Each structure stands twice: as C-alpha cells, then as structure tokens.
Amino acid sequence: MLKILKYSFYDLMRSKWSYFYFLFYLLLGFLLLFLNNDVSKGIITLLNIIVVLVPLIGTIFGIMYFYNAREFTTLLLAQPIKRSHIFFGQFLGVGGSLTLCLVLGLGIPFIVYGLMKSAAIWDFGLLLVVGACLTLIFTALAFNVALRNTNRIKGFGYAVLLWLFLAIVYDGLFLLSLLIFEEYPLDTYALIGSMANPIDLSRILILLKLDISVLLGYTGAVFKSFFGTNKGLIVALLILSLWIVIPVRWMIWEGNKKDF
Amino acid sequence: MIQISNLHKSFKKNHVLKGIDLDIDAGGIYAILGPNGSGKTTMIKSILGMIIPDEGNLKVDGEDIHKQFAYRQKLNYLPQIADFPGNLKVNELIRMIIDLREQTANHEPLLETFGLNPYLEQKLSTLSGGSAQKVNLVLTFMFDNPIYILDEPTTGLDPNALIQFKGLLRKERDKGKTILITTHIMSFVDEVADEIIYLLEGRIGFKGSIDKLLAIYESEDIEHAIADMAKNMIDA
Amino acid sequence: MSYKWAIGCILFGMALVQAETIKVCATCTYSSIKEAVLKAQPYDTVLVEKGVYKEINIRIDKPLVLKGLELPVIDGEDKGEIITIVADDVYLSGFLIRNVGTSYTTDYAAVRVIKSKNFRIENLQLEKLFFGIYLEKSSYGKVINNSISGDAVEEYNSGNGIHLWHSNNIEVLNNRIEKVRDGIYLEFSDNILIQNNESLNNVRYGLHFMFSNDDSYVENLFENNGAGVAVMFSKNIRMTNNIFRNNWGPTSYGLLLKEIYDAEIKNNRFVKNTVGINIEGSNRILYSLNNFENNGWALKVKGACYANRFEQNNFLSNSFDISYNSHLNDNIFERNFWSSYTGYDLDKDGIGDVPYRPVKLFSYIVNRTPETIILLRSLFMDIINFSERVSPVFTPDNLIDASPQMKQI
Numbered sequence: 001m002l003k004i005l006k007y008s009f010y011d012l013m014r015s016k017w018s019y020f021y022f023l024f025y026l027l028l029g030f031l032l033l034f035l036n037n038d039v040s041k042g043i044i045t046l047l048n049i050i051v052v053l054v055p056l057i058g059t060i061f062g063i064m065y066f067y068n069a070r071e072f073t074t075l076l077l078a079q080p081i082k083r084s085h086i087f088f089g090q091f092l093g094v095g096g097s098l099t100l101c102l103v104l105g106l107g108i109p110f111i112v113y114g115l116m117k118s119a120a121i122w123d124f125g126l127l128l129v130v131g132a133c134l135t136l137i138f139t140a141l142a143f144n145v146a147l148r149n150t151n152r153i154k155g156f157g158y159a160v161l162l163w164l165f166l167a168i169v170y171d172g173l174f175l176l177s178l179l180i181f182e183e184y185p186l187d188t189y190a191l192i193g194s195m196a197n198p199i200d201l202s203r204i205l206i207l208l209k210l211d212i213s214v215l216l217g218y219t220g221a222v223f224k225s226f227f228g229t230n231k232g233l234i235v236a237l238l239i240l241s242l243w244i245v246i247p248v249r250w251m252i253w254e255g256n257k258k259d260f
Numbered sequence: 261m262i263q264i265s266n267l268h269k270s271f272k273k274n275h276v277l278k279g280i281d282l283d284i285d286a287g288g289i290y291a292i293l294g295p296n297g298s299g300k301t302t303m304i305k306s307i308l309g310m311i312i313p314d315e316g317n318l319k320v321d322g323e324d325i326h327k328q329f330a331y332r333q334k335l336n337y338l339p340q341i342a343d344f345p346g347n348l349k350v351n352e353l354i355r356m357i358i359d360l361r362e363q364t365a366n367h368e369p370l371l372e373t374f375g376l377n378p379y380l381e382q383k384l385s386t387l388s389g390g391s392a393q394k395v396n397l398v399l400t401f402m403f404d405n406p407i408y409i410l411d412e413p414t415t416g417l418d419p420n421a422l423i424q425f426k427g428l429l430r431k432e433r434d435k436g437k438t439i440l441i442t443t444h445i446m447s448f449v450d451e452v453a454d455e456i457i458y459l460l461e462g463r464i465g466f467k468g469s470i471d472k473l474l475a476i477y478e479s480e481d482i483e484h485a486i487a488d489m490a491k492n493m494i495d496a
Numbered sequence: 497m498s499y500k501w502a503i504g505c506i507l508f509g510m511a512l513v514q515a516e517t518i519k520v521c522a523t524c525t526y527s528s529i530k531e532a533v534l535k536a537q538p539y540d541t542v543l544v545e546k547g548v549y550k551e552i553n554i555r556i557d558k559p560l561v562l563k564g565l566e567l568p569v570i571d572g573e574d575k576g577e578i579i580t581i582v583a584d585d586v587y588l589s590g591f592l593i594r595n596v597g598t599s600y601t602t603d604y605a606a607v608r609v610i611k612s613k614n615f616r617i618e619n620l621q622l623e624k625l626f627f628g629i630y631l632e633k634s635s636y637g638k639v640i641n642n643s644i645s646g647d648a649v650e651e652y653n654s655g656n657g658i659h660l661w662h663s664n665n666i667e668v669l670n671n672r673i674e675k676v677r678d679g680i681y682l683e684f685s686d687n688i689l690i691q692n693n694e695s696l697n698n699v700r701y702g703l704h705f706m707f708s709n710d711d712s713y714v715e716n717l718f719e720n721n722g723a724g725v726a727v728m729f730s731k732n733i734r735m736t737n738n739i740f741r742n743n744w745g746p747t748s749y750g751l752l753l754k755e756i757y758d759a760e761i762k763n764n765r766f767v768k769n770t771v772g773i774n775i776e777g778s779n780r781i782l783y784s785l786n787n788f789e790n791n792g793w794a795l796k797v798k799g800a801c802y803a804n805r806f807e808q809n810n811f812l813s814n815s816f817d818i819s820y821n822s823h824l825n826d827n828i829f830e831r832n833f834w835s836s837y838t839g840y841d842l843d844k845d846g847i848g849d850v851p852y853r854p855v856k857l858f859s860y861i862v863n864r865t866p867e868t869i870i871l872l873r874s875l876f877m878d879i880i881n882f883s884e885r886v887s888p889v890f891t892p893d894n895l896i897d898a899s900p901q902m903k904q905i
Contacts, residue, residue, distance in 0.1 A: 004360075007360075074339065206873065214815040
C-alpha cells in the first residue's frame with residue numbers, strides 16, 4: 001500500500017494541477033494578509049473561505065484523479081496487490097498531496113507574516129486541521145462517486161452536485177425545517193443536523209473558536225453544555241474523524257466489488 | 261492449472277457468462293476464440309480477479325482465488341489496450357512494475373528485441389500504438405511466471421515485432437508455461453495454438469485441439485470450421 | 497494684660513479643638529475598638545494597631561477618625577454588622593474586615609453609613625462579606641481605594657459590594673469589587689460619580705442603576721459579570737471611557753439599558769460580550785466613538801427606542817452588528833465604521849459610496865428561531881443575507897448608515 005501511495009503521490013506532485021492548487025493557496029494567503037495586514041484577521045477570513053472551498057477542490061481533484069488514473073488502476077489490479085490497498089493508497093496519495101499543498105500554500109505566507117509570534121497560532125492549527133479533514137472527506141466522497149459511475153461526465157456532475165448539496169442546499173433545507181418546527185425544542189435536533197454534514201460540522205468547530213459569545217446567548221441547555229465546555233470541541237472533532245472513516249470504508253467496500 | 265466451474269456474470273441486464281466450466285491443464289498455448297461480445301475478456305478478467313463473478317468457482321493452481329491476490333504472482337497479464345499512465349516515462353513504468361511485483365525481471369533483452377531502447381526516456385503518452393503494444397509485451401514477458409494471459413496481443417504489431425513475439429511464445433511454451441491468448445486472427449491461431457477454446461454467447465462451445473476441430477467439421481482450415489461450428493450452435 | 501488674655505483664650509480654644517488620639521492594641525488601655533470609639537470625644541482619632549479584633553456592631557455616632565495601622569483585622573465571626581456610621585464627618589480607613597454575618601432578614605454590611613454627610617471611607621479590604629459598603633440616605637461622601645472580594649455563588653444569599661440607597665453627591669473611586677451579587681448598586685441616588693473602579697466576576701451585575709439621575713460613570717472596567725451592567729429607569733446618565741468585557745450568557749449584556757432618557761454613551765469599549773448593548777425603551781441617547789469588538793451582537797434594539805443617534809462608532813468583527821425586533825426605525829446611524837462593510841469609495845472622500853445595512857436577515861431569523869444560530873457563517877446564510885441587502889423585505893427599510901467610514905475611527 002505504501003508503494004501505491006508513493007506512486008500516486010509522485011504522480012500528483014508532478015501534475016500541474018497540484019502546483020496550481022499550491023499557488024492558489026499561496027496567493028490567497030498573501031492576498032488576505034496584505035489586505036488585512038493582521039494574522040488573526042486573515043485567519044478568520046480564511047476559515048470562512050476554507051469550509052466551502054476546500055470541499056469543492058477536494059471533490060473536483062478527487063474525481064479527476066480517479067478518472068485519469070484509470071489506466072494506472074487497471075495496471076495495478078492485474079498485479080499481486082490487495083484491492084483495498086490500491087484504492088486506499090490512491091486515496092492517501094490524493095488526500096495527502098492536497099493537504100500538503102494546503103499546509104504549505106497557507107503556511108508560507110502566514111509564517112512570513114509572523115504567525116509564530118502571534119497568539120493566533122492555535123486558530124491557525126484549527127484551520128489546518130479542518131482543512132485537512134475536509135480534504136480527506138471530500139476526496140473519499142469523490143472516489144465513491146467515481147467508483148459508482150463509469151461515465152466521467154456523469155460522475156463529475158454527481159460529485160459537483162454532492163458538493164453543492166452539502167455546501168448550500170443542505171443548509172437551506174435545514175433552515176426550513178428549523179423554521180417549520182420552531183414551536184418545538186430544537187437544540188438537540190439542530191446539533192444533530194449540523195453533525196450530519198461535514199461542512200456544517202467544520203463550521204461549528206470554527207464557531208466554537210470565533211463566535212462563542214453569540215452561541216452562549218442561546219438559552220437551551222443542550223447548546224449550553226455543548227458550546228460552553230470543551231465537550232463541544234471534542235465531540236465535533238470525533239465526529240469529523242468518523243466522517244473520514246466512514247466514506248473511506250465505504251469506498252474500499254465499493255472498490256472490492258467493482259468490475260474493471 | 262486453471263479450473264473454472266459454473267461461472268456466471270451479468271452486467272446489469274446483460275448476462276455475459278452463462279455457466280462456464282473449463283479445465284486448463286498446465287503447459288501449452290490455448291487460444292480463446294469467439295465472436296465479439298461472447299465473453300472472452302470477461303472470462304479472462306475473472307481469472308485475474310478484475311471482474312468479480314456472480315456465481316461459480318475459479319481456481320488457479322488448485323487455490324480458490326475469491327478475494328485473494330497473492331496468486332497473481334503466478335500470472336503475467338497483457339491487457340487488450342495498452343493504456344498506461346501517460347505522464348510516466350517508459351523506463352519509469354518498467355521500474356515501477358518491477359517494484360510493485362517484487363519479482364526479478366529480465367527486461368533488458370526484451371527491450372533489445374523490440375527495439376525499444378531509444379524510447380526509454382519518452383513519456384508513454386507520446387508513444388505510437390505499436391510502440392505502446394511493444395512496451396506492453398515487455399512488461400508481460402519480463403517476469404518468469406507459470407501462467408500468461410494475453411488479451412489480443414497482436415494488435416498494432418509490425419511484421420517484425422510479430423515474428424519476435426511468436427518466437428517468444430514458442431520459447432515460453434517450451435519451458436512448460438500455460439499461455440492463454442484471445443485473438444481474432446485465425447492464421448495466428450493456426451500457427452501457435454495447441455488447443456482452442458471457443459466461446460459463444462457466454463458458454464463454452466468447443467474445447468480441443470485444432471486437429472480435432474478440423475476433423476469434426478471436415479474442414480481444411482480453422483476459419484471455415486469455426487464458422488460452421490457457430491452456425492451449428494446457433495441452430496441448436 | 498490683654499496680651500495674656502489673648503494667649504489664654506487661644507490655649508483654651510486649642511484645648512477644646514485639640515483632638516485627642518486614642519490607641520487601640522492588645523496591650524493598650526483600650527484593647528477593643530468598640531470601647532475606644534465609645535470613649536472617644538467628637539473629632540478624636542482612634543488609631544488601631546495591627547492585630548485581630550473580633551467585634552461587631554461598632555457604632556460611630558460622632559465625628560471621628562478611625563484608622564488602622566498596618567491593616568488590623570476586624571473579624572465579625574459571621575455574627576452581624578461590623579461598623580455603623582450615624583454621624584457626619586467620619587473618616588474610616590485601613591482595615592481588613594471579614595466574616596460579616598449573613599441573614600435573610602437583615603442586610604448586614606461590613607460598613608454602613610446612615611443619614612450622614614461628609615464621610616470618607618478608604619483603603620478597606622473586605623472579605624467574606626454579605627453587603628460591603630452600604631450607604632443609606634447619606635450624601636457628600638467618598639468611597640475610595642477599597643478592595644471588596646466576596647465568595648458569592650447564588651443571588652438570593654449574597655449582597656452587593658457598594659450599595660447606595662437614597663444617597664446623593666457621592667464619589668466612588670478606584671475601588672475593586674469582585675464575586676459579590678452586584679458590584680456597585682444604586683437606587684434613588686443622584687449626582688453620583690463612579691470612576692476608575694474595577695467590577696469583576698460578580699454573580700449578577702457589575703454595576704446596577706435604578707431610578708437614579710444625573711450620574712456619571714467613567715473609566716471603569718466591568719468584566720465577566722453574570723449579567724453585565726444594567727442601567728434602568730434613569731435620566732441624564734453619562735457613561736464614558738468604560739470597558740465592558742467578556743460578559744457571556746443568554747441574559748448577559750455588556751450594558752443593559754432600560755427606560756433611559758437623555759444619556760450620553762461615549763468612548764466605551766465593548767469586547768467579547770454576548771450582547772454589547774441591549775437597548776429597551778430608551779430615547780434621546782447619543783452613542784458616539786464607542787468600539788464594539790467581537791461581540792455576539794454589538795447592539796440589540798428592542799421595543800420602542802426613539803431619537804437615538806449612533807455616530808462614529810467602530811463595529812469590529814461582531815457576529816451580528818445590530819438586531820432589531822421592529823420594522824420601524826426612528827434612530828440615526830451615521831459615520832460609523834463597520835468592519836463587514838463591503839462597499840467602495842470611488843470619490844476617495846473616506847465615506848463609502850453605498851449605504852451600509854447593519855441589520856442582516858439572519859439576525860431577524862435568529863430572533864424568531866434562536867436555534868438557527870447554528871447556521872451562522874454558512875454560505876447559504878451569506879447568500880440570503882445578500883439578497884435581503886439588495887431588496888429588504890424583513891428588515892427596516894430605512895435602517896442604514898448612509899455614510900459608512902472606510903477607515904476605522
């Protein structure tokens with residue numbers, strides 16, 4: 001499996017898309033810091049961007065890689081290699097190189113602007129953790145879509161729709177349901193509803209960091225115990241990692257029964 | 261060497277393999293024939309584990325291959341289309357496959373034979389179809405394993421390469437290797453095959469030597485014998 | 497002759513005016529403060545030396561200086577009130593007073609001043625108290641440099657740090673108050689100056705105003721109080737240069753204004769509060785040059801609020817700038833700086849060319865269904881906020897800052 005990871009990673013590292021992604025983050029980081037001229041403000045703006053953008057890029061990159069690596073995959077399938085290792089290795093290759101681009105692309109400008117001496121270093125850590133998790137989650141989801149759809153155009157379309165759903169449509173439906181049932185106690189439902197979408201979940205991790213004062217303004221006991229203590233952070237991180245594990249397991253299962 | 265019993269496979273509504281029973285003994289060249297869509301590639305890919313059968317058993321060297329992968333150490337596979345990761349160079353691809361299989365390979369003479377040495381530093385995406393097929397052959401024949409599975413190996417080969425390829429085949433057969441070949445070129449079959457396996461509409465129509473086939477259909481050449489056989493089977 | 501008489505007169509006068517100094521210590525003539533105070537003549541000085549004095553109900557009923565040297569301790573052993581001042585011209589300083597009795601029927605205080613004038617209470621340290629310094633119908637006094645530190649947990653069995661009731665012309669300066677019910681409490685008290693105090697970690701309010709007019713509080717720090725600061729039913733209050741910080745909770749406000757008229761709120765900083773200022777039924781208030789930083793809501797405007805002006809304030813990174821529960825708006829917002837303003841300034845006059853709408857649709861939704869707060873910062877919310885900004889349906893149409901500043905003030 002490490003070999004598959006190695007070759008996928010090499011393959012991506014010399015693809016121009018990786019550099020594009022890396023340069024994009026580098027530019028974004030420098031631009032935000034140039035405009036705000038303040039590390040912590042830059043981080044806040046970035047956090048808002050990252051929860052939407054990283055999933056989109058993870059999705060598109062994941063699906064493109066999977067379809068482009070089809071020859072490589074078929075070649076591997078005829079070799080004495082376990083199937084699950086092939087897909088898991090490729091997944092780690094894509095997820096790993098994207099995460100590397102994110103970390104370096106954002107890390108360099110922030111270090112140049114004095115992150116290490118700033119109090120915002122923990123916020124930046126959270127930003128990278130959330131970014132890495134979202135990359136892995138959406139790469140895995142994209143691989144699942146690709147495994148189920150041999151037709152590239154269809155697969156690409158479904159993957160982008162999935163992103164669109166989780167990034168925007170889900171929240172619209174969620175809001176609608178909250179408004180419809182506003183007579184009932186909703187805080188548990190609201191929390192569960194946010195946990196069920198990795199983008200919302202990441203957003204909550206960010207809210208815990210940035211908007212704790214507004215969250216504590218709500219009277220519900222469940223909210224209070226969730227947001228008022230470290231419980232919220234721990235539970236959110238735990239579920240976020242579940243959000244990586246489940247799509248990856250599902251991808252491997254899907255890969256094991258697929259014909260090539 | 262390879263035992264197949266009651267193999268079924270459908271793709272959606274298309275029932276491709278309808279109960280294949282086949283026993284392939286060790287040693288010899290087996291030509292797998294049949295019209296387009298008869299299930300040749302599906303059967304081969306089932307043996308390789310690239311296609312998961314709906315029903316039935318597959319054994320390679322006495323071992324059930326369901327959910328296994330290590331048995332592929334004994335298999336050298338030449339895919340129908342020489343589709344390689346385009347951004348790799350020829351020698352990188354060769355090194356990668358050797359690295360992945362963790363077997364000793366003897367690729368230098370093969371590269372020499374097919375005249376590929378000038379192309380080693382070229383990216384695979386820039387190769388012509390024929391050259392790609394030659395690379396395909398090198399990758400397949402550089403490992404010394406008991407079973408060869410070749411899907412349409414002659415596609416795109418120039419006459420010289422074809423001659424070299426036939427030579428390779430004979431050499432391996434003489435070493436006692438089991439070689440499965442799918443092809444549509446009957447002259448090629450006539451020249452190299454020891455036995456014929458004929459597939460029609462997902463079933464085994466015939467298995468036996470060329471002489472046996474010619475005798476049954478009282479025919480001078482394989483092409484006519486096969487045409488008669490196909491006609492008979494459809495009538496039946 | 498006349499010369500001698502004159503000297504005699506002066507000497508006699510001096511003897512009359514000459515205040516005596518009475519010392520209190522374990523080995524002195526007086527080993528009890530109470531006894532010394534009882535024996536002292538008006539305008540005498542009672543000096544208390546270092547030691548622990550277990551006494552309650554020390555009643556000062558004459559003009560007197562009562563001063564501790566090297567911080568002597570008066571321990572009430574939870575039995576009742578400790579010092580009660582019922583005379584004018586009393587100066588009290590330099591004690592550590594602890595273990596004031598707690599009662600559900602009587603408001604025991606560490607120091608109580610009743611119907612007195614011209615008092616000065618300073619440099620006291622109060623610990624384990626019920627009420628701290630309780631001023632009752634008193635005036636022209638000063639409460640300075642005291643440190644009051646309680647251990648209050650619940651509202652019902654705790655008292656206030658500095659409590660003013662029907663008192664006027666008092667100065668409360670440089671005190672530090674923590675962990676009591678209300679840090680500083682005013683009721684029916686006018687012309688009070690509250691300056692440079694720190695009121696922290698109190699169970700209820702850091703500062704609590706009721707029915708008190710013409711007061712000022714300036715340069716104070718109010719931090720992490722259960723409910724922040726409340727100013728209610730009062731007129732002509734001046735609130736300047738204060739800091740309101742980290743007051744978190746569903747009923748917690750940096751500043752709660754209720755029925756306040758003609759006030760001035762200037763140069764204050766509101767940082768990381770659930771609500772910066774909660775405004776209910778308050779009219780003719782000028783809010784200027786304040787900083788609202790990282791609050792949940794910078795301003796929450798409820799009920800009828802008319803003729804208020806918000807000028808040249810900085811609204812920086814608040815989750816919501818303003819929440820309004822009414823469709824009408826009679827308040828003026830102008831020349832503020834809004835960090836979430838995304839407009840442009842083509843004519844380079846420092847003022848944004850498009851007006852800023854500080855009320856977002858999302859804030860309206862959250863008012864209606866509080867659980868929707870969970871969707872804060874989601875892309876969907878940004879989209880509907882944007883559409884509401886383009887064509888307002890739910891938020892007051894004329895609630896705009898027509899001259900948003902491009903640079904922080």
